[in-house]
Amino acid sequence: MVSSTGLTLKNIKKSYGKTDVLHGIDLEIALGEFIVFVGPSGCGKSTLLRMIAGLEEITSGDLFIEGAHVNDLPAAMRGIAMVFQSYALYPHMTVYDNMAFAMRIAKEDKATIDQRVNSAAEMLQLTDYLYRLPKALSGGQRQRVAIGRAIVRNPKVFLFDEPLSNLDASLRVQTRIEIANLKETMKQTTMIYVTHDQVEAMTLADRIVVLSAGNIEQVGTPLELYSKPANLFVAQFIGSPAMNIFTVKVLQTGKVTRIKTQNKNVFDIPISSAAQIKEQTITIGVRPEDFCLADKESCMLSGEIVFIESLGEVTLLHLNSSESTDPLVVKLPGIINKQKGEMICLKTELDKTHLFDEQGISLLYQV
Amino acid sequence: MANNKFSSGLMLSLRQLRRSPLMIVVHLSVLFLVILWTFPTAGLLISSFRDKDQLAVSGWWQSLSSSEQNIIGRTSAPDQQVLLDGKYVLSGTIEGFALQDTILRFGWTSKQPEAYQVNTIASMKNAGTLTVSSDGQYTMTSLVPFTGSRGKRVFYTQLTSPKFTLDNYVEVLNSEGIGQSFINSLTVTIPATIIPILIAAFAAYALSWMRLPGRGLLIALVVGLLVVPLQMSLIPLLQLYNTIGSYFGVSAKTYFGIWLAHTGFGLPLAIYLLRNYIAGLPKEIIESARVDGANDFEIFVKIILPLSFPALASFAIFQFLWVWNDLLVATVFLGNGEHELVLTGRLRELLGSRGGNWEILTASAFVSIAVPLTVFFTLQRYLVRGLLSGSVK
Numbered sequence: 078m079v080s081s082t083g084l085t086l087k088n089i090k091k092s093y094g095k096t097d098v099l100h101g102i103d104l105e106i107a108l109g110e111f112i113v114f115v116g117p118s119g120c121g122k123s124t125l126l127r128m129i130a131g132l133e134e135i136t137s138g139d140l141f142i143e144g145a146h147v148n149d150l151p152a153a154m155r156g157i158a159m160v161f162q163s164y165a166l167y168p169h170m171t172v173y174d175n176m177a178f179a180m181r182i183a184k185e186d187k188a189t190i191d192q193r194v195n196s197a198a199e200m201l202q203l204t205d206y207l208y209r210l211p212k213a214l215s216g217g218q219r220q221r222v223a224i225g226r227a228i229v230r231n232p233k234v235f236l237f238d239e240p241l242s243n244l245d246a247s248l249r250v251q252t253r254i255e256i257a258n259l260k261e262t263m264k265q266t267t268m269i270y271v272t273h274d275q276v277e278a279m280t281l282a283d284r285i286v287v288l289s290a291g292n293i294e295q296v297g298t299p300l301e302l303y304s305k306p307a308n309l310f311v312a313q314f315i316g317s318p319a320m321n322i323f324t325v326k327v328l329q330t331g332k333v334t335r336i337k338t339q340n341k342n343v344f345d346i347p348i349s350s351a352a353q354i355k356e357q358t359i360t361i362g363v364r365p366e367d368f369c370l371a372d373k374e375s376c377m378l379s380g381e382i383v384f385i386e387s388l389g390e391v392t393l394l395h396l397n398s399s400e401s402t403d404p405l406v407v408k409l410p411g412i413i414n415k416q417k418g419e420m421i422c423l424k425t426e427l428d429k430t431h432l433f434d435e436q437g438i439s440l441l442y443q444v
Numbered sequence: 445m446a447n448n449k450f451s452s453g454l455m456l457s458l459r460q461l462r463r464s465p466l467m468i469v470v471h472l473s474v475l476f477l478v479i480l481w482t483f484p485t486a487g488l489l490i491s492s493f494r495d496k497d498q499l500a501v502s503g504w505w506q507s508l509s510s511s512e513q514n515i516i517g518r519t520s521a522p523d524q525q526v527l528l529d530g531k532y533v534l535s536g537t538i539e540g541f542a543l544q545d546t547i548l549r550f551g552w553t554s555k556q557p558e559a560y561q562v563n564t565i566a567s568m569k570n571a572g573t574l575t576v577s578s579d580g581q582y583t584m585t586s587l588v589p590f591t592g593s594r595g596k597r598v599f600y601t602q603l604t605s606p607k608f609t610l611d612n613y614v615e616v617l618n619s620e621g622i623g624q625s626f627i628n629s630l631t632v633t634i635p636a637t638i639i640p641i642l643i644a645a646f647a648a649y650a651l652s653w654m655r656l657p658g659r660g661l662l663i664a665l666v667v668g669l670l671v672v673p674l675q676m677s678l679i680p681l682l683q684l685y686n687t688i689g690s691y692f693g694v695s696a697k698t699y700f701g702i703w704l705a706h707t708g709f710g711l712p713l714a715i716y717l718l719r720n721y722i723a724g725l726p727k728e729i730i731e732s733a734r735v736d737g738a739n740d741f742e743i744f745v746k747i748i749l750p751l752s753f754p755a756l757a758s759f760a761i762f763q764f765l766w767v768w769n770d771l772l773v774a775t776v777f778l779g780n781g782e783h784e785l786v787l788t789g790r791l792r793e794l795l796g797s798r799g800g801n802w803e804i805l806t807a808s809a810f811v812s813i814a815v816p817l818t819v820f821f822t823l824q825r826y827l828v829r830g831l832l833s834g835s836v837k
């Protein structure tokens with residue numbers, strides 16, 4: 078059957094006894110799409126992935142892989158391959174045997190096994206290590222064996238559970254590029270990738286699914302999530318450092334929204350708003366990189382520098398300001414000559430701000 | 445910086461100091477245990493190779509030094525006598541004298557077996573004389589002819605050089621029935637080790653990785669069975685076995701019965717030990733195999749068994765030793781016939797019938813020790829750490 082949907086999740090729920098871990102996940106994944114589940118740890122990403130893999134029972138809801146209902150299909154028959162966070166190599170088998178294991182179980186003939194293992198090994202630069210045991214490999218190599226073991230099976234769906242979290246920083250970048258290449262060579266394979274690292278999510282994903290406490294917060298391309306966060310959670314989760322937020326009062330609605338800050342400063346934000354939020358308390362968000370230094374006349378916000386992170390190409394200033402109860406973070410290009418304890422003035426283009434209602438739902442973009 | 449280094453050095457030596465009294469105690473205890481174990485074993489081993497006469501008069505720690513022994517030998521028979529200068533003379537080497545030994549003293553009556561130094565001339569009745577040299581040569585003279593059919597008795601004290609021999613083993617294995625019992629013991633022990641391991645490994649896998657209702661309860665039951673003393677269940681078990689056996693027309697005491705008994709008594713511990721180990725294997729490896737399409741049996745055979753070698757080996761050693769050394773269960777479940785009596789049973793019998801024959805007892809004991817030692821040293825190389833390294837971070 079040819080189908081353009083890779084996976085369909087309909088109201089999928091999971092509970093362990095009385096504790097609900099996932100509260101109804103609805104998601105359509107296109108064939109060959111690279112989807113990243115991202116969210117803070119403990120939010121249920123792995124659980125969702127393991128339910129797709131068939132390692133965890135689906136409490137309620139329906140799961141379809143390429144149109145077929147697979148709720149009750151055992152893991153082995155779902156046409157999936159999974160790369161575990163901890164590699165999970167078979168320690169007593171050589172690299173070759175690790176990769177050939179699934180095919181041997183499936184009783185493929187020797188020549189096919191040999192050919193597929195060799196081509197996967199070549200692709201992952203493992204040819205010289207085929208007859209070593211996992212314990213004689215470096216971390217990066219082990220991770221590549223785990224990936225190779227999944228590739229040789231020609232899966233319909235490729236699942237990764239935080240595959241890079243055990244690698245050191247430079248290896249992580251390198252393996253990330255390898256996974257991106259893999260995505261190019263296996264265009265027909267749907268890939269689902271779990272991570273808590275938003276940089277991985279942003280660089281790899283066709284679409285990102287942001288999860289929090291067992292719910293989908295937003296689904297979208299990386300840039301959509303960055304520029305049009307549907308709620309405060311996504312706004313603060315995507316982007317680093319996190320978006321700054323201010324609690325303000327709405328004075329006037331209409332084509333321009335007039336607000337009053339904690340410090341009783343009044344601004345006109347050139348974003349239209351509905352009448353019912355008038356007189357309400359809302360939250361506005363400004364990304365650290367949307368601030369710039371200002372002189373006395375154009376000053377919108379002033380604050381005292383409490384900490385400076387000079388990274389060379391950018392400088393992060395942490396400020397205490399009377400406008401916000403939380404410390405603010407400002408990201409400025411280049412090297413900034415400021416001292417700790419100094420007062421500085423900032424401004425922003427008001428049309429780049431994000432507005433959220435009292436529940437944290439975006440007033441600008443709907444899911 | 446320097447200060448830092450100094451203080452960390454100080455910390456290090458302090459830590460060593462704090463640890464060292466304990467280490468010394470540990471080392472001393474190990475040394476003590478090693479000595480406690482090695483000395484009797486060495487004694488047993490040495491004794492089992494010694495000549496039985498020497499074994500009777502001196503301990504194994506004297507086995508390398510020569511010992512004095514009082515022996516009664518004989519001259520050659522009277523028909524060998526020659527008439528020389530009017531005296532009848534018998535001469536030659538004392539019968540039964542071993543050439544490597546040395547004679548110190550001799551005598552011609554049982555009242556005074558050590559009356560004369562070698563090479564002196566002893567005067568006997570009828571103006572006869574006897575002289576013996578240290579290499580066993582003697583000359584006996586008499587004025588009247590020697591009569592009788594046997595040679596005359598000569599008492600002598602010799603310095604025996606140490607003698608080691610395999611004779612004890614040959615005797616024990618052939619004529620004392622230890623050889624047959626050895627085979628009987630193996631017939632009991634090998635199946636009684638393998639059967640529970642197989643069953644327990646399957647059970648341990650199921651109890652740790654398969655979803656089944658009442659799993660926790662089953663595990664609790666197994667742990668509970670660990671504390672049931674064998675002596676308490678022995679007789680009810682035998683009755684049960686006999687009842688069921690008579691129903692099928694199986695006699696009461698068979699190898700099959702004792703295999704079953706040992707399996708039953710070994711299983712709780714086996715399941716408990718193996719389950720603890722197998723449940724501790726990384727979950728991801730098993731899930732990975734499951735995703736790779738392996739069913740439970742394939743996971744068990746291809747993943748669990750190879751990774752559980754250390755646990756299997758430790759239990760195998762344990763069970764083997766316990767069954768091999770068992771006397772109680774064997775007495776209850778197996779007969780006393782030549783083809784059923786196990787080594788421990790045979791040793792007990794020998795202790796009764798040949799209690800004074802140290803050479804038999806030591807050799808038999810060593811035969812029965814040898815197998816557990818071999819088993820231990822063969823299997824201990826599987827007791828390795830790091831079998832899982834490289835699999836999961």
Ligand SMILES: Nc1ncnc2c1ncn2[C@@H]1O[C@H](COP(=O)(O)OP(=O)(O)O)[C@@H](O)[C@H]1O
Nearest residue numbers: 093096098116117118119120121122123124125
């Ligand atoms: N076997 C389990 N029994 C009970 N609770 C579980 C189990 N597995 C996971 N959970 C809970 O489910 C939640 C989601 O876990 P998980 O999916 O592993 O999170 P993550 O997003 O970090 O991968 C966590 O709060 C965790 O405590």
Ligand SMILES: [Mg+2]
Nearest residue numbers: 122123124239
């Ligand atoms: Mg996880």
